[in-house]
Amino acid sequence: MGYPHKPHPKETVLLSRYFGEADARTYKGWVKRGGYAALEQARAMEPARVIDIVKESGLRGRGGAGFPTGLKWSFMPKEKKKPHYLCVNADESEPGTFKDREIMRWTPHALLEGTAIAAHAIQADVAYIYIRGEFTEPLAIMEKALTDARSAGVFGDLKIHLHRGAGAYICGEETALMNSIEGKRGNPRIKPPFPAAAGVFGMPTTINNVETLAAVPPILTKGAAWYKSLSLSSPKSTGTKLFSVCGHVQQPGNYEVTLGFPLKDLVYELCGGMRPGRTLKACIPGGSSVPILDRAETESCLLDYEGVVERGSMLGSGGVIVFDDSADMVYQIMRLARFYAHESCAQCTQCREGTAWTTKILERILAGQGKPADLDLLLDLAENMTGKTICVLSDSCAAPVVSGIKKFRSEFEEYIAGRRQPVLVA
Amino acid sequence: MSDDLITLTIDGVPVSVAKGTLVIEAAKQAGVLVPHYCYHPGLPVAGVCRMCLVEIEKQPKLAVACATQAAEGMVVNTQSAAAKSARTSVLEFLLINHPLDCPICDQAGECELQDFTFQEGRAATRYSPEYPKRFNPVEDFGPDVLYVPNRCILCTRCVRFMEDVAQEPVLNVSERGDRAYIGVHPETRLDHPWAGNVVDLCPVGSLLSKDFLHKARAWELDKSASVCTGCSQGCNVTLDTRENVVVRVRPRPNLEVNRYFICDHGRMNYRWMNRGDRIEAPLVQRGGELHATDWQDAFERVTTVLRGAGGRVVTLVSPRASTEALFFARELFRGGALDWTGAFQVVMGEEAPLAGVPDLALRAERAPNGRGAELLGYGREYAAALAAAESAAVVLVLDEPDIPVRTAGTLIYVGTVLPERARDAHVVLPIANVAEEEGSFVNRDGRVQRYAQAKTAPGMARPAWWVFSELGAALGQGEPVGSAAEAFERVAQAIEPLRGLSYEQLGFGGRPAAVPAAV
Amino acid sequence: MTVGVKVMKRPGAKVSYLRATLKGMALTFSHLFRPKVTMQYPEEKSSQDWTLSPRWRGTHRMLTDEQGRAKCVACGLCPQICPANCIKLVPGEDEHGNRYPLIYEIDEFRCVFCGYCQEVCPEEAIHVGVHYENSEFSRDRFVYDLERLCAQTHPVSTLWDPSDPKGE
């Protein structure tokens, strides 16, 4: 799907409204569209009031964990004794997710405005926007936007800096991101201390996702109640969310819908459904690190934090990967495991060794040399990799493996029994 | 009970610990060793090996004991099925890339991976033998450290030691995922004066001492508590001996002195203890030559000389001699109308502090017992003492093979090896060296510390305190002492700063004497 | 007190020993036709009816690799386990940095042939032999050094396991 793009009637465009409008990238163009009004509004308020409004709106982190944003901000020390920092997580590297990239490409000022408001709310003096190294274009656009806005003097005393990553998925984990900003290896840190107590440079820090912050200005201008009313199912999931749909759909791309939107409609209507003659086989609803849904689960799933959990997966970052009946699930799961083996930071034993071992077993199955015991072994390894490490990277590797074996066991067994042509060479 | 104490239960055993204590340390107090690799009390917590997973009641997930602070009323279970299986799986993960080359690994026998695998590992791996193990060639890290990457379990103790304790990060974790290894920059070497500690810290045989390489198997070693003689710091060490030969010096934890570390100078300072050219029998001057004799005869010769002596007497001692020896050597000349001078000389070297530990350094003064000698009235005016020796009636030298002593009087040499200059001595008495006797030193901070015997003395050599106390007895100065403990008791009675201390009380951690620390 | 002596009554000159002699001869000669049970050692060393027991543990042999070097890596387990303390081992390092035995000696006089050394060997280097002729002209020849242990060619034991008597 290219831009400019016409929103589907079922979409609720809040963040993606100006996607495709080159003018919206400029400072002037953004102000013309009502930009930076929310920032002014926020500046006039006490920081605590801003936090209250965000709390009230029910906005939850869009990066994956879905933690209430207002609550997160309120963890910052009320009385400022040390410098406070805000980190913006633009290290979007979850396979299947590409929403932050579009926000930065088309509405950089929305992010900058949200950043400035959040910085005001948590009394931060400095904000770092951590952009992954591969995002060359968003980086350039953000740089330009930042220079423009800065010279227009909209940030006051607040300093906003861009920090370019250099190719590490794990830097999307908040503590790893802080280490990376500090010029260290992107190793996740052990918690506690939590970032609000000792984050980047040992100072109180809040870390927010790009989409979360971009959603803050409209909340301020239109009010918490309005945002809260944007909800189709669970009252705990409010607002709109960008869903990045990719894989075997007719029109992949970003679609902004109100939370609680049926996944079925997203896939079949907004994205134009499967390719001709193909049927949906599986779907990963929240980026590669959440469990896979099968067809029935996909078609009955509501896209909000609770609805996806009900179907046995997670909303995650909203990266929807769709597989049709031509997909070889064993191969795709191996690809995901290989991704995690490649990205493991090498700290925790289970993750360092487990992701690589899992990949080796899957590769062997695909080479036609799997053993019947391998599936149980994979499940046992996944069990041992879940919930035992500093961060959730090893859990993320285990999730697709476990759900994949559970839902597509026959495909694995076909390889093992030699009923399928091996696709890899041992 | 004080407010700063909290009580928790570990494996059913209630323990009270100070607030802020980590669960793993609290468990030690409860008599439970939670298996661990990355945790070390002397290093910052990393929490990466995930081996110390324990179950804590009311917590949904297993917790790492090394990074969880004990809390009031906490109920910790280290042996629950979940905790045990988690640790078993960590061991399995660690072993998939760890070679089973224990037969040629120096760490075998004192390897934590071996121990814990034996304790709670799986009997057989499920890692297919056809999958290749990670392989990287052996690397030479520095003067005494060899890195065998295949055995590395990436606990990062070495990296953290260099970064936080030595504060010279020359080691890093390179790459990521299962390709990771401990790396150095090709232009730098691991040549920090305290770098050898990474070998001790390594829980497996990945970092090896080149000096100790292939020298002995861990189970062949006899270990004795000792005190390093490298400098005046007085680091606590263990002497490892194999068949009566000292083969290795390792740090012995003492939080008051050296914490968990010793410097490389001290680590390498042991070869002289194994010298083969030792004096093995008392020697007496007969017809212009030294002849071996028995102790009785030698003692008689010496007492004859001392009884008849008058005027000036000079004692030149080594600051590496035990406090007991120095005391009894001094006592020989107490009383009477003798004009006694005692002096010692301190060899100086480079000072090398360990940045991350306050008050710990390889001290410039390479004298383990200089402070003890001072307490006993020996002076540092060495040149003056040497000059005085020229005209002295009797000169007694205690184990200083390199001294340029000249005297018109009678020279009595007490030592471990026979220097050329002592060939015209009246009597030469063989003594044991520090590894062969018990005794005590006083370090620069005035801490009295005991060392134990690690090997047997050659031939007829005996501890110096025995020799001098027997001589004293022969001169009618009271009963001789039969043990180092008795000897120390005499010292403690006679010397004000040590009064009240007993050998038993000193234990192997030492006690501070009532003296102001040296500046 | 008198002692009662039994007086044998002998048959006198009439008695001939011929019958008894023939009887004895017959028995003797009959043995010529019975099957032989004696093995003609040393000309003959084993037969179908007689081989060494699988439990036999004889003097040692050190196995070698393709290059003829001892497989031993000087791990030190055999001297450790040896109940008779008859193995002397000094480890060394070769030019490739590999660990190997600088000195490896077994005092076969002291050895109790328990086979523990073979059992404990992680490299399957040292073996007890299926071998029983050990005579020498001097006692010191019974301290086998590494060269001699490697040069031995006799078959080696596979260690008989009582729980698995057939070695399966």
Add this chain to the structure above:
Amino acid sequence: MSAGAHSSPSVGPEEYQPVFTEQMLEQLQEILARYPTKQAALLPALWLVQRARGWISDRHMAEVAEVLGLTPAYVKGVVTFYTMYHQHPVGRHFVQVCTTSPCNICGAEAVVQALLTATGAKELGATSPDGKWTVIEVECLGACGFATPVLVDDDFIESVTPEKVPEIVRKYK
């Protein structure tokens, strides 16, 4: 990733030209002003080096370490963590193709093959004989909806198909 690549070929001391000379030092000063610690400028400083020299040699790492008050080993540890820093010289155009699952199902592997053929690089990670091209597979470029994304140097090209490859290659000739 080659596991045994412990040391990259370093430039001899006589040929070594420092990266941080006047103009670059100014840039570095600007970067340093953004962070409370010198160490934090490490990633940006490494980007400067890579932009200036095309890759980061051991000597460069030592130089960065010196200007930032770090040790060379520390810098090397960081460089090896991040996959976008080149520890070896690469071709004039560095091509990264995403082959992670979402792109994989949309035919990324064919794109890789097409790129290898069109550039003459033949093998992943190898530089083409004319020194112009290095093609590597990477994990997720973050544009899954525009499969297959290809990053040529700093240019992000979306929706690449094997058919489009020859034209892209021609553009960068």
